[in-house]
Amino acid sequence: MLPEEAYKELQDALGPENISDEPALLDAYAWQPAFSINPDVWTPRPIAVALPGSTEDVVAIVRICNKHGLKYKAMCLGWGAHAAPGCEGVVQIDLRRMDRILEIDEKNMYVVVEPFAVAGQINAEAKKLGFSTHMISAGASHSPLASSTSGWGCCWDGVSMSWSSRNVMGVEWVLPTGDVLRLGSLDSGLGWFSGDGPGPSLRGIMRGRGGAFGGLGVFTRCALKLYHWPGPTENVPDGLLWDTHKELPENSRAYIALFGDERALADATQEVANEGIGYHSFGVGLGNFLSGIWPHLMRNEAFRKAEWLRKIVDVMQFNWMWLLCANSPGELEFQEMVIRKEVAEHGGVLIDMEQIGLGQPLFWGWVLGSFMGVATRCGVIGTMWGQDEVQHAMMEERVHGGEPIKASGVERGFVENDLPGSGFHFFLEEGIVSHYEEVLWYDHRDRKATQGVRDMVAEYTMMNIDYCMESGFVAGEPELRTLYGPMEHNFHEWQKKIKGVLDPGDSSDPTLYSTEQEFDLSSLSPAEQARARRLIEEKRSGNR
Amino acid sequence: MALSDYARDMAGCSRNSYCKFVPWNKAKSWRFSNLCPSITRFNFHAYSGGGRLNMGLSLVQGRSELTDGVAEIIYRCQLCGACDMACKVFKDDFDITDILLEMRTHCVEQGQFNPEHMFMLDNLKKEGNVLGEPKAERGDWAEGLGLKDINTEKADVLFHAGCRYAYDKDLWGVVRGAVRLMQAAGADVGTAGNAEACCGGRIYELGFRGEAMNYADDMLSRIDASGASTLVTCCSDGYAHLRYLYPRMGKTPPVEVLHITEFLSRKIAEGRLRMRNEVPMVVTYHDPCHLGRMSESYRGEWEGDKLDRPMAMKRTGKQGCYEPPREILGSIPGLRLVEMERIREYAWCCGAGGGVLEAYPDFSSWTAMERLEEAQSTGAEALVTACPWCERSFKDALSTNGTRLELYDLTELVLQAAGIQGEGGDSDAA
Numbered sequence: 011m012l013p014e015e016a017y018k019e020l021q022d023a024l025g026p027e028n029i030s031d032e033p034a035l036l037d038a039y040a041w042q043p044a045f046s047i048n049p050d051v052w053t054p055r056p057i058a059v060a061l062p063g064s065t066e067d068v069v070a071i072v073r074i075c076n077k078h079g080l081k082y083k084a085m086c087l088g089w090g091a092h093a094a095p096g097c098e099g100v101v102q103i104d105l106r107r108m109d110r111i112l113e114i115d116e117k118n119m120y121v122v123v124e125p126f127a128v129a130g131q132i133n134a135e136a137k138k139l140g141f142s143t144h145m146i147s148a149g150a151s152h153s154p155l156a157s158s159t160s161g162w163g164c165c166w167d168g169v170s171m172s173w174s175s176r177n178v179m180g181v182e183w184v185l186p187t188g189d190v191l192r193l194g195s196l197d198s199g200l201g202w203f204s205g206d207g208p209g210p211s212l213r214g215i216m217r218g219r220g221g222a223f224g225g226l227g228v229f230t231r232c233a234l235k236l237y238h239w240p241g242p243t244e245n246v247p248d249g250l251l252w253d254t255h256k257e258l259p260e261n262s263r264a265y266i267a268l269f270g271d272e273r274a275l276a277d278a279t280q281e282v283a284n285e286g287i288g289y290h291s292f293g294v295g296l297g298n299f300l301s302g303i304w305p306h307l308m309r310n311e312a313f314r315k316a317e318w319l320r321k322i323v324d325v326m327q328f329n330w331m332w333l334l335c336a337n338s339p340g341e342l343e344f345q346e347m348v349i350r351k352e353v354a355e356h357g358g359v360l361i362d363m364e365q366i367g368l369g370q371p372l373f374w375g376w377v378l379g380s381f382m383g384v385a386t387r388c389g390v391i392g393t394m395w396g397q398d399e400v401q402h403a404m405m406e407e408r409v410h411g412g413e414p415i416k417a418s419g420v421e422r423g424f425v426e427n428d429l430p431g432s433g434f435h436f437f438l439e440e441g442i443v444s445h446y447e448e449v450l451w452y453d454h455r456d457r458k459a460t461q462g463v464r465d466m467v468a469e470y471t472m473m474n475i476d477y478c479m480e481s482g483f484v485a486g487e488p489e490l491r492t493l494y495g496p497m498e499h500n501f502h503e504w505q506k507k508i509k510g511v512l513d514p515g516d517s518s519d520p521t522l523y524s525t526e527q528e529f530d531l532s533s534l535s536p537a538e539q540a541r542a543r544r545l546i547e548e549k550r551s552g553n554r
Numbered sequence: 555m556a557l558s559d560y561a562r563d564m565a566g567c568s569r570n571s572y573c574k575f576v577p578w579n580k581a582k583s584w585r586f587s588n589l590c591p592s593i594t595r596f597n598f599h600a601y602s603g604g605g606r607l608n609m610g611l612s613l614v615q616g617r618s619e620l621t622d623g624v625a626e627i628i629y630r631c632q633l634c635g636a637c638d639m640a641c642k643v644f645k646d647d648f649d650i651t652d653i654l655l656e657m658r659t660h661c662v663e664q665g666q667f668n669p670e671h672m673f674m675l676d677n678l679k680k681e682g683n684v685l686g687e688p689k690a691e692r693g694d695w696a697e698g699l700g701l702k703d704i705n706t707e708k709a710d711v712l713f714h715a716g717c718r719y720a721y722d723k724d725l726w727g728v729v730r731g732a733v734r735l736m737q738a739a740g741a742d743v744g745t746a747g748n749a750e751a752c753c754g755g756r757i758y759e760l761g762f763r764g765e766a767m768n769y770a771d772d773m774l775s776r777i778d779a780s781g782a783s784t785l786v787t788c789c790s791d792g793y794a795h796l797r798y799l800y801p802r803m804g805k806t807p808p809v810e811v812l813h814i815t816e817f818l819s820r821k822i823a824e825g826r827l828r829m830r831n832e833v834p835m836v837v838t839y840h841d842p843c844h845l846g847r848m849s850e851s852y853r854g855e856w857e858g859d860k861l862d863r864p865m866a867m868k869r870t871g872k873q874g875c876y877e878p879p880r881e882i883l884g885s886i887p888g889l890r891l892v893e894m895e896r897i898r899e900y901a902w903c904c905g906a907g908g909g910v911l912e913a914y915p916d917f918s919s920w921t922a923m924e925r926l927e928e929a930q931s932t933g934a935e936a937l938v939t940a941c942p943w944c945e946r947s948f949k950d951a952l953s954t955n956g957t958r959l960e961l962y963d964l965t966e967l968v969l970q971a972a973g974i975q976g977e978g979g980d981s982d983a984a
Contacts, residue, residue: 030598032623037612038600043568051565052617061597087571088599106597111584130575131584150578151571250577250643380578380643390568455565 023070028061043454044390045090053094056102073188083519086153096521141236144171149382159229161221166292168438179233186513202233225523254371261336264363269328272405278356283441290333292436297429392450404444411473424462426451465533488527496550557660563648564611573603573637586895591921603637625666633908634843639871647861658761670913682751683717693747702744708781709744716789718942728963739821755795790941794844801852819878829971832888838934841901842941847871871899904944922951936960
């Protein structure tokens with residue numbers, strides 16, 4: 011319950027129309043089926059929701075919360091349990107009113123945004139000027155500021171545009187105490203062009219291991235890198251999804267390559283990435299993709315039992331897609347030559363997706379962020395991932411680790427049967443990092459599914475430890491941090507220290523940043539539990 | 555159905571915010587990429603399509619109660635259907651608009667409705683229209699047009715004027731002009747005069763479902779008496795209700811239902827109406843929600859998992875009346891259409907629907923102003939629409955802020971192009 015005095019102060023600061031403690035309205039913030047490990051779906055209901063319209067408003071909210079010993083949690087688009095309060099007694103700060111694109115600096119190639127400037131909006135404005143912004147796999151309906159300052163975010167454009175945390179430059183940050191800190195060149199009055207100076211270089215402090223997820227105050231403005239977009243400045247196709255129709259831009263292509271095994275795929279795609287080729291570069295399972303778009307098809311018994319179809323999907327298991335956007339015919343010719351050569355040398359088959367009628371919907375769907383997991387039809391998406399510097403190691407984990415767990419989850423009836431055989435896989439930064447996700451589609455209304463996905467988190471986590479991969483499942487952060495911290499230079503202890511210094515009142519919801527919780531292994535069999543404990547101890551000892 | 559019957563559908567929301575924005579394939583700018591007036595104006599998530607579902611689930615699960623504040627959130631919505639359409643780009647196993655309608659019925663059942671809406675209902679009961687105008691004057695708009703009286707004569711075409719056109723004298727030129735065009739095209743047109751009553755759709759939207767059923771029965775009896783094979787209306791609201799709500803209530807009209815734009819478009823294509831005069835003007839066209847996405851015909855109820863519904867039974871907004879108005883505009887010599895960013899099934903609402911105009915006039919006006927700004931951004935000289943509620947909403951908004959933009963109903967442009975000018979003028983159109 012929000013104290014009456016605090017409500018009054020928030021009302022005075024924001025205006026009565028921008029604060030509410032109406033229970034049903036608050037519950038609209040507590041319904042979070044995606045990225046949840048809570049089988050009941052509902053997250054803790056906030057005690058109030060505040061709608062700041064400016065940095066000054068945010069400062070006021072933070073100070074009022076500190077004064078009354080209240081916790082707060084900021085959110086932007088709000089997709090996923092990580093956007094909601096992680097504990098009781100939290101004021102939810104909905105940053106929706108702070109939605110502006112403040113500046114597009116064409117010369118220095120950055121855009122300055124507020125928290126609720128949405129990726130699809132920024133992308134639309136940037137493309138008019140010949141730029142693109144990095145878009146995470148959630149798609150166009152996400153906040154790049156949130157992803158860059160506070161969370162994780164990467165996807166198929168990672169090969170050319172890296173990932174969110176590497177795209178952030180100058181930042182305006184309302185610290186947990188209510189003080190405003192400006193990072194990088196911004197603090198020296200030199201604009202937004204650098205996150206590291208001249209001025210305080212605190213991006214590492216700001217993000218910690220993987221973003222503070224609302225545990226270290228509120229980020230109110232930031233600059234994000236812009237990338238070259240060689241396509242047209244007008245980018246609105248006909249159609250909304252599969253019916254999308256618009257010619258690909260000049261010097262652009264959409265290819266898919268099919269390989270015989272994981273080794274061939276890893277070798278060929280790494281070589282292509284090493285050449286810096288690909289506007290987008292990624293692999294995605296056919297069944298996995300279709301289950302997001304056509305879940306009813308995947309539920310069809312005849313479809314699932316069709317052995318011939320299973321064989322087709324198996325053939326496509328080791329696939330890779332490239333969207334090419336070159337600046338000239340010569341550049342395109344070079345890119346195509348390299349791809350053809352590598353695919354041929356590794357026994358693959360290269361298909362021009364335009365030749366099979368899929369080029370236009372897929373190209374524009376990915377470039378505009380409209381073909382996304384955030385919008386799955388069959389319920390929600392869950393994702394278990396790993397990340398490594400080596401594509402080959404990633405493939406090893408994928409084939410021998412991730413896919414069997416997924417298949418087992420399907421067999422147990424936890425997740426949709428999307429004929430599992432391959433996950434979602436892409437490069438970051440011209441191939442120096444390989445990222446892989448096992449995508450799970452499930453109906454969050456089915457308790458067996460939500461409980462089952464909870465169990466699968468444990469299985470995937472052990473797999474990642476086994477393969478020495480980074481692991482992530484955001485809502486499980488308190489457990490994962492406790493588990494992984496001792497294996498990774500005790501980052502969890504450092505985060506607690508940073509939290510203690512910047513947030514002495516522990517007012518910024520600590521759940522996903524510094525709260526610790528023992529990892530729950532109870533869903534594993536006794537033998538698996540014993541193995542997991544040995545494994546964890548072994549890794550922790552190694553780290554020491 | 556009761557709200558609790560929609561619990562599974564409401565729980566289907568994956569909280570992805572697609573209901574708030576134009577489909578991302580269609581986003582042309584930051585400025586005009588918002589889609590839902592309610593969330594754009596009031597900001598709390600509960601004001602979005604998805605947020606309303608979350609809130610409804612909370613109510614039926616007993617986590618919260620239906621208070622005055624909650625009812626206000628439910629009614630601060632034009633029921634424009636944009637959230638439903640945007641959600642269905644991906645997630646088509648529930649129908650947001652049906653749930654929003656059910657939430658209003660739930661409010662009424664629980665005694666939660668606002669005075670303005672009660673006033674509309676009282677008006678309807680007393681005078682047969684939601685505006686509170688005298689029933690005895692309902693047919694005045696048609697004076698001198700030589701229309702058949704379907705109370706005593708049969709006609710091929712039954713013309714339903716609708717409440718707004720029947721009583722809003724500022725708009726009489728539109729509805730009288732529509733009749734002149736129909737007559738010029740050779741149609742045998744009749745109307746019910748003072749015996750015409752509201753279609754009942756608006757009160758259905760307010761949650762008074764039982765009353766709406768009565769007015770649907772009334773409408774069907776008039777149709778029956780007319781002997782008509784076709785019903786034509788200029789009222790987009792009535793058009794949508796006849797095509798969707800009536801069949802949903804089990805009261806499918808036994809005639810072809812056409813909006814005036816469909817009728818005129820056909821007659822132009824058949825050569826029965828000739829667009830002979832130049833109308834040198836750059837215009838932009840506003841798709842009325844009830845003529846567009848909300849006018850899709852009722853597809854029946856699907857038993858079982860709605861994910862398995864065949865496409866033909868899904869209401870996606872794509873099958874609304876979008877082409878006839880554009881075909882008409884395209885047929886007018888000298889006229890150039892420049893489109894706004896939010897059009898067709900992802901058009902921004904005019905602000906008048908769902909009882910918002912009556913209960914929350916400021917919100918209605920704000921919504922209209924957003925659209926007028928978008929219209930102005932195209933560089934058009936005039937905004938054209940085809941719905942009396944839209945026109946009223948835009949007229950009122952224009953009168954308050956001095957925006958320089960001409961406003962036309964599509965019929966008025968057809969009158970100019972067809973050379974049918976002024977009251978009682980002879981047609982040279984055929």
